[in-house]
Amino acid sequence: MVPSGAIGLLLQRALASGQPALTAEVMPPRGGDPSRSLAAAGSLRGWVHAVNVTDGSRAVMRMSSLALCRLLLDAGIEPVLQLACRDRNRIALQAELLGAHALGVRNLLCLTGDPVRAGDQPGARPVNELEAVRLLQLVQQFNGGQDPVQGELPDGPTDLFAGAAADPQSASWSGLKSRLLRKKQAGARFIQTQMVMDAEALKRFVGDLAAPLDLPVLAGVFLLKSARNAAFINRVVPGANIPQAVIDRLAAAPDPAAEGVVIAAEQVGSYLQIAQGVHLMAIKAEERIPAILQQAGLKPLALG
Numbered sequence: 001m002v003p004s005g006a007i008g009l010l011l012q013r014a015l016a017s018g019q020p021a022l023t024a025e026v027m028p029p030r031g032g033d034p035s036r037s038l039a040a041a042g043s044l045r046g047w048v049h050a051v052n053v054t055d056g057s058r059a060v061m062r063m064s065s066l067a068l069c070r071l072l073l074d075a076g077i078e079p080v081l082q083l084a085c086r087d088r089n090r091i092a093l094q095a096e097l098l099g100a101h102a103l104g105v106r107n108l109l110c111l112t113g114d115p116v117r118a119g120d121q122p123g124a125r126p127v128n129e130l131e132a133v134r135l136l137q138l139v140q141q142f143n144g145g146q147d148p149v150q151g152e153l154p155d156g157p158t159d160l161f162a163g164a165a166a167d168p169q170s171a172s173w174s175g176l177k178s179r180l181l182r183k184k185q186a187g188a189r190f191i192q193t194q195m196v197m198d199a200e201a202l203k204r205f206v207g208d209l210a211a212p213l214d215l216p217v218l219a220g221v222f223l224l225k226s227a228r229n230a231a232f233i234n235r236v237v238p239g240a241n242i243p244q245a246v247i248d249r250l251a252a253a254p255d256p257a258a259e260g261v262v263i264a265a266e267q268v269g270s271y272l273q274i275a276q277g278v279h280l281m282a283i284k285a286e287e288r289i290p291a292i293l294q295q296a297g298l299k300p301l302a303l304g
Contacts, residue, residue, distance in 0.1 A: 010078050011050040011107055012161050014277070015190055015216045021277030022048040022301070023080060023192070023218055024289050028063035034071055037063075040286035041077050046300045047290045050107055052192070052279065055082035058237065059119025066096060070103045080163075081105050086113030089129045090138070090148075097142055101158040108162045109192055110135040114238050132164055133182045140187035163190040167239050168205035168219075169198055177209055184213045191215050192279050194239050195222040196271065197246065203274050219271040223282035223292065224260040227251035261288055265295035272296070 014021040026041045028034070041051045051072060055065040069079035081100055085093065100108065112131040116124050130138070141148055145157035164183040170176040180191070191210055196202045196219050210217045224230045227250040230242045246263065253259035268278050280289050 009106070011080065012189075014049045018276065020272050020298075021190075021216065021218060022280070022293070022298075023050050023052050023277065024048045024280040024282070024286065025052045025054060026068075026286060027054045027057065027283065028065060028068045030060070030062050032063070034063065034068055037068055038071060038075060041072055042075065043287040044289055045077060047293055047298075048280070049301065050078040050080045052080040052109065053082060055084045055111065055113070056087060056119075057082075057114065059086070059114050059116045059121070059124070061121065066100055066103070066105065069100070069105045073104050078107065079105060080107040080109055082109045082111055083135065084111045084113030085130045085132065085135055086116065086126050086128055089127050093130060093135060093138065094148070097139060097158070097160065101142075101160060106159060106161050108139065108160050110139065110162055110164050110188070118236070118238055133179070133186045136162055136164060136183060136186035136188055143187070161189055162187055163192055163218075164188040165194065166191050166205070166210075167194040168196055169194075169201045169239075169241060176205070180209050180213065180215070184215055188215065190218065192218045193220045193275075195220045195237075195242075195281065196267070197241060197243055199267075199270050199274065202271060206275050216277065217275040218277040218279040219267075219275040220279050220281065221264050221267045221271065221292075223264045223280070223285055223288060224250060225285065226256040226260070229260075261292055261295065264292045268292060268296035268298070 011021060024044050026037050029037050044051055053065045053068050065082050069081045072079040083096060110132045116122060116126045139160050139162045142158040143160055145153050147153050166180055202219055206217050227247045230247045230250055233240045234242050250256045250259055271278050282289050
């Protein structure tokens with residue numbers, strides 16, 4: 001167990017100290033029983049500083065991210081609340097931020113959200129009143145004790161630690177640079193990247209864009225299970241670009257699942273030489289993340 005006073009601070013402390021920061025991703029269930037998601041997060045205990053809970057990823061219905069974050073806190077696991085603008089107007093986003101703070105959730109990843117057409121309910125009506133930069137600005141207001149309508153929050157400022165997402169392999173370098181600057185100015189404290197398959201692209205992103213803005217980067221590492229799985233991700237995940245060489249490597253492996261762990265471990269080792277941390281994604285296979293970290297030469301965290 002993590003000492004109760006430290007929950008909500010492990011990720012912040014790791015990023016502030018300059019030590020390698022580790023996060024991993026868990027999806028809420030497609031239903032009302034959180035036991036599988038909690039077990040997945042439990043398998044990460046002692047290996048990562050915080051567990052990131054997705055919010056309607058790929059525009060697919062799942063349990064509230066905030067609800068699962070609170071359950072993780074109850075289990076002594078530090079969460080990162082993903083908050084997407086796609087499904088909520090500003091009033092709902094304001095309520096979610098204040099509710100997260102009241103429930104003890106401190107880490108936040110501000111997202112615009114995948115388009116509704118990417119999901120399994122393409123006829124749903126998106127909101128998109130705000131996007132990631134304006135959501136970050138809202139967090140900044142709350143952390144400054146400002147009520148966006150009535151001047152000041154009556155019970156003082158919030159203390160939310162907000163980050164943002166970025167894609168180092170974006171086709172538009174100027175657009176990436178401009179948006180990263182806007183996110184920094186809006187109050188982003190760290191950057192979590194999309195899945196990265198190109199170490200050189202990550203190196204350029206960190207060195208030329210993030211480091212000059214004093215933004216620590218968590219590089220996204222995705223566990224691939226097979227060549228078919230990789231091809232599926234390329235097809236359905238917005239922005240995914242898994243190279244054919246990686247797909248061929250998985251196809252040629254006698255045990256593709258084990259090869260996926262090796263590939264992910266290689267990426268962790270490589271990316272930690274470039275970025276301050278890594279963010280691991282292993283959908284429905286979170287229990288393999290400790291093996292990835294071990295193969296990358298990492299040891300369990302000393303949480304004290």
